[in-house]
Amino acid sequence: MPEDADLAALARGVAGSALAGEQIEAYALRARETDVAVFDGEVESLAVSEVDGIGVRVIVNGRTGYAWAGSLRADVVADTLAEARDNAGFGAPDEFAGLVAPDDFAGVEPPDLDLWREELLRVPVADKVALALDVERATRAADPRVRGVESAEYADTAIQAAVASSLGVEASTRRCVASVSTSALAGDRDDTQTGYGFSVGRVPGDLDVGSAATDAATRATRLLGATQPESCRLPVILDPLVSRAILGLVGSALSGEAIAKGRSMFVGRDGEVVAASSVTLVDDPTVPDAFGAATHDAEGVPVRRNELVVDGTLRGFLHNTHSARRSGVATTAAAVRAGYKSPPGVGARALHLAPGARRQDEIIAGASDALYVQSVSGLHSGTNPVSGDFSVGAEGLRVRGGAFAEPVREVTIASTLPRILLDLVEIGGDLCWLPGSAAGLTLVIGEMQMSGA
Amino acid sequence: MSALIDQPVLEATLHSALSHGGEFAEVFVEDRAVTTARLEDGRVEELVSGRERGAGIRVVRGETTGFAHTADVSESGLRAAAAAAAAAVRGDPGGTRAVALTRRTTPAPHKIRDLPESVHKARKAELLERADDAARGESDAIRQVSASYADARRQILVANSDGLLADDDQVRTRFFVNCVASADTGMQTGMEAPGRSIGFELFDEISPEAVAEVAARRALTGLRARPAPSGKLPVVLKQGAGGVLFHEACGHGLEADLVGRDASVFRGQVGERVASPLVTLVDDGTYAREWGTYAIDDEGAPAQRNVLIEDGVLTDYMWDLIRARKEGRRSSGNGRRETYQHLPMVRMTNTYLLPGTDDPDEIVRQTPHGLYCVALGGGQVNTATGDFVFGVTEAYMIENGEITEPVRAAQLIGNGPEVLGAVDAVGSDFDTWAGTCGKNGQGVPVSSGQPTLRVAELTVGGTAGA
Numbered sequence: 001m002p003e004d005a006d007l008a009a010l011a012r013g014v015a016g017s018a019l020a021g022e023q024i025e026a027y028a029l030r031a032r033e034t035d036v037a038v039f040d041g042e043v044e045s046l047a048v049s050e051v052d053g054i055g056v057r058v059i060v061n062g063r064t065g066y067a068w069a070g071s072l073r074a075d076v077v078a079d080t081l082a083e084a085r086d087n088a089g090f091g092a093p094d095e096f097a098g099l100v101a102p103d104d105f106a107g108v109e110p111p112d113l114d115l116w117r118e119e120l121l122r123v124p125v126a127d128k129v130a131l132a133l134d135v136e137r138a139t140r141a142a143d144p145r146v147r148g149v150e151s152a153e154y155a156d157t158a159i160q161a162a163v164a165s166s167l168g169v170e171a172s173t174r175r176c177v178a179s180v181s182t183s184a185l186a187g188d189r190d191d192t193q194t195g196y197g198f199s200v201g202r203v204p205g206d207l208d209v210g211s212a213a214t215d216a217a218t219r220a221t222r223l224l225g226a227t228q229p230e231s232c233r234l235p236v237i238l239d240p241l242v243s244r245a246i247l248g249l250v251g252s253a254l255s256g257e258a259i260a261k262g263r264s265m266f267v268g269r270d271g272e273v274v275a276a277s278s279v280t281l282v283d284d285p286t287v288p289d290a291f292g293a294a295t296h297d298a299e300g301v302p303v304r305r306n307e308l309v310v311d312g313t314l315r316g317f318l319h320n321t322h323s324a325r326r327s328g329v330a331t332t333a334a335a336v337r338a339g340y341k342s343p344p345g346v347g348a349r350a351l352h353l354a355p356g357a358r359r360q361d362e363i364i365a366g367a368s369d370a371l372y373v374q375s376v377s378g379l380h381s382g383t384n385p386v387s388g389d390f391s392v393g394a395e396g397l398r399v400r401g402g403a404f405a406e407p408v409r410e411v412t413i414a415s416t417l418p419r420i421l422l423d424l425v426e427i428g429g430d431l432c433w434l435p436g437s438a439a440g441l442t443l444v445i446g447e448m449q450m451s452g453a
Numbered sequence: 454m455s456a457l458i459d460q461p462v463l464e465a466t467l468h469s470a471l472s473h474g475g476e477f478a479e480v481f482v483e484d485r486a487v488t489t490a491r492l493e494d495g496r497v498e499e500l501v502s503g504r505e506r507g508a509g510i511r512v513v514r515g516e517t518t519g520f521a522h523t524a525d526v527s528e529s530g531l532r533a534a535a536a537a538a539a540a541a542v543r544g545d546p547g548g549t550r551a552v553a554l555t556r557r558t559t560p561a562p563h564k565i566r567d568l569p570e571s572v573h574k575a576r577k578a579e580l581l582e583r584a585d586d587a588a589r590g591e592s593d594a595i596r597q598v599s600a601s602y603a604d605a606r607r608q609i610l611v612a613n614s615d616g617l618l619a620d621d622d623q624v625r626t627r628f629f630v631n632c633v634a635s636a637d638t639g640m641q642t643g644m645e646a647p648g649r650s651i652g653f654e655l656f657d658e659i660s661p662e663a664v665a666e667v668a669a670r671r672a673l674t675g676l677r678a679r680p681a682p683s684g685k686l687p688v689v690l691k692q693g694a695g696g697v698l699f700h701e702a703c704g705h706g707l708e709a710d711l712v713g714r715d716a717s718v719f720r721g722q723v724g725e726r727v728a729s730p731l732v733t734l735v736d737d738g739t740y741a742r743e744w745g746t747y748a749i750d751d752e753g754a755p756a757q758r759n760v761l762i763e764d765g766v767l768t769d770y771m772w773d774l775i776r777a778r779k780e781g782r783r784s785s786g787n788g789r790r791e792t793y794q795h796l797p798m799v800r801m802t803n804t805y806l807l808p809g810t811d812d813p814d815e816i817v818r819q820t821p822h823g824l825y826c827v828a829l830g831g832g833q834v835n836t837a838t839g840d841f842v843f844g845v846t847e848a849y850m851i852e853n854g855e856i857t858e859p860v861r862a863a864q865l866i867g868n869g870p871e872v873l874g875a876v877d878a879v880g881s882d883f884d885t886w887a888g889t890c891g892k893n894g895q896g897v898p899v900s901s902g903q904p905t906l907r908v909a910e911l912t913v914g915g916t917a918g919a
Contacts, residue, residue, distance in 0.1 A: 046541040047520040070505035071524045090578045092496040150716040194837045231684040262597045381830035381844025382864035386642045391864040391914040393842035412914025451683040451914040
């Protein structure tokens with residue numbers, strides 16, 4: 001089994017075959033995964049897998065080609081390089097095309113992060129199965145109104161990757177992630193509600209099965225009896241699970257590539273007020289607790305903290321090497337890849353707002369009339385980071401007189417993304433790192449349109 | 454394809470997969486080649502090609518499925534994956550049995566003329582430039598054009614311990630155009646992305662220019678759109694635009710795995726009225742050339758045309774092999790997986806509402822006040838509660854039976870059983886729409902279709918008064 005050094009050597013070998021006038025970057029990946037799904041006290045499926053992959057980018061005369069394959073076998077790697085070279089012949093010349101050189105980030109040291117746990121590879125499968133069975137059992141036991149568990153799972157992954165380029169950039173990264181998740185079904189057939197709970201860490205020992213189960217049961221049972229309310233405008237309190245997703249959308253509009261191509265609501269807004277003055281938004285993959293923490297970006301550049309919005313004013317964008325060159329600035333080490341099957345794009349890894357002071361319960365206690373949103377649906381079909389349009393399905397509870405009141409379902413909440421940023425009246429102090437590219441915290445939006453009956 | 458792995462090797466792999474007391478074993482082999490080309494800023498940015506080949510092996514014992522996959526399809530690689538899958542079901546060694554495979558041939562649903570690898574890459578890239586020119590030619594307000602070409606050839610082979618040996622060769626081609634239009638009212642986007650289960654001959658039927666014009670006009674229309682209404686009103690869905698409504702409102706809820714988990718509002722309702730008598734809903738994997746079509750599913754079962762709801766009465770769910778075995782019936786040909794690295798589950802193919810008898814124009818004329826939807830984005834459903842959403846990306850107000858001003862993008866929300874009951878007019882026209890369904894994180898190509906139809910009342914999630 002190839003380990004870090006082997007992946008690095010493989011990537012270096014491909015990059016080293018560059019001919020005169022040719023730039024080559026190779027990205028090699030190996031992931032080991034375990035997935036356990038249980039149902040009704042039985043293991044429904046147990047999958048143990050290894051995934052290998054290679055992605056090769058070739059740039060010749062400003063033309064870029066890319067090819068990938070799901071194998072690290074020498075003959076497959078050689079075919080992939082040949083295919084990437086051939087593909088480069090069909091791209092149009094681009095004066096900004098080119099790989100990053102070591103001098104482009106001289107003096108920037110990668111953060112000292114410990115994201116790997118060798119012990120994960122030694123955890124017996126039976127222990128992982130036990131966690132999935134535990135979270136299902138605990139979800140059922142959490143509340144008598146829980147009538148079933150729609151899905152209960154344990155999953156882990158150990159990913160190692162290496163990138164190497166013909167300009168001498170080399171980086172290896174590796175990380176482990178383990179999680180349990182559960183979805184509770186509460187109520188009877190005439191009034192069913194569902195709630196989701198999970199716990200994430202690096203090894204099974206980090207996971208809190210009890211809190212995942214309690215969260216799922218609480219989220220499902222507190223919606224029992226939910227009805228569709230009349231449409232109205234009102235303040236909206238977003239749960240951290242929801243705010244994380246919305247911040248992720250904002251982050252996609254802060255991509256320097258989207259800005260350069262005129263595909264972002266922030267085009268031409270640099271230096272302007274784009275959010276309430278309490279808003280400071282940074283992308284900081286050096287934070288060890290961040291789900292997206294990393295030492296290097298997808299082009300092998302050491303990551304750093306990037307300030308995007310400071311006290312409500314737009315101060316910066318995220319860049320990879322290409323978008324930075326095109327915009328006449330330096331890369332911010334924001335190259336990201338969706339695995340080995342695509343060339344590096346631009347994206348955030350660890351977006352977060354500077355937290356405020358109050359916990360969620362304190363914020364609720366101070367609210368006279370609002371909608372607390374526990375989860376949203378249709379985030380991808382109802383939001384647009386170019387036009388800023390924002391309209392999503394929501395479920396949650398009305399807040400009246402400082403306490404949760406009647407549950408609410410089958411409503412949408414709508415505004416525009418720029419309006420939401422300006423209408424932020426409070427940022428919670430409950431910052432929590434969750435799966436995805438952004439941290440969640442409780443947010444209060446001064447006013448949104450709720451559509452219902 | 455089966456020539457790549459000899460029948461005796463498959464039989465030996467199944468034999469070792471059953472070595473821990475498994476009751477059923479399956480080898481799924483996939484060889485997939487894809488090409489994508491992307492243009493933006495008036496430039497072909499890059500051409501990407503990918504190749505993936507491997508096998509997924511599954512062993513079933515009691516309620517438990519063990520699964521392992523490998524990119525090494527040599528005899529030893531397959532045997533190692535079979536051993537891993539067998540060990541996962543925790544049975545005792547011994548009790549193995551021999552497997553003798555019999556080839557079953559399912560006719561292809563249609564012929565493929567131009568295989569992706571037979572077409573020069575330059576011809577694929579050239580389509581993008583034609584789309585760019587056409588979109589920019591629509592108006593100076595079109596500020597950005599992103600166009601993509603994508604093809605895939607997927608050869609699969611399935612062998613299982615019931616003796617089945619079957620294969621399929623699936624080809625798909627799709628073309629995307631996404632435009633950004635800009636004016637002093639802001640920026641708007643417009644997208645169009647037709648796809649079919651055919652090769653490069655797609656472009657005999659669909660010109661890049663026509664796709665680009667639709668996307669550009671959609672973005673330009675957005676510039677003069679006013680905020681969408683908020684609240685309940687009648688909604689007319691133009692033919693083809695609204696099939697995703699049925700995919701979300703009831704399609705997922707009719708998948709037997711979700712029904713079996715008590716996670717569907719349609720559980721226990723076969724034979725009962727679940728929709729307006731105007732609703733006859735079909736899931737049809739045999740629909741020639743459609744985006745969700747195949748000869749066999751990813752468990753080797755032939756695709757079928759399955760009537761799910763007939764004249765408003767629920768007739769059946771959709772089934773994969775595992776759920777069907779439990780119920781002592783046959784799979785309905787709906788067992789699908791994204792790649793050999795995934796376990797199959799119940800999935801839709803081409804899901805559509807059959808046309809009715811109403812004149813489509815008359816449906817609009819008989820709507821005093823409502824929303825007319827021309828293009829939808831994706832959607833999402835909670836099958837346990839039946840609540841679902843779908844995004845509308847091009848829509849107009851209907852006033853006094855006339856289509857009037859465009860409105861901004863918005864989400865629509867409804868409850869599956871309620872909306873099915875509220876379908877009160879079904880037109881005689883018909884069209885389909887290609888998309889990707891992402892159930893449990895596995896993306897598979899699906900299409901949906903419907904005639905022009907009206908839902909008496911649906912909640913529209915805009916920002917303006919209704």
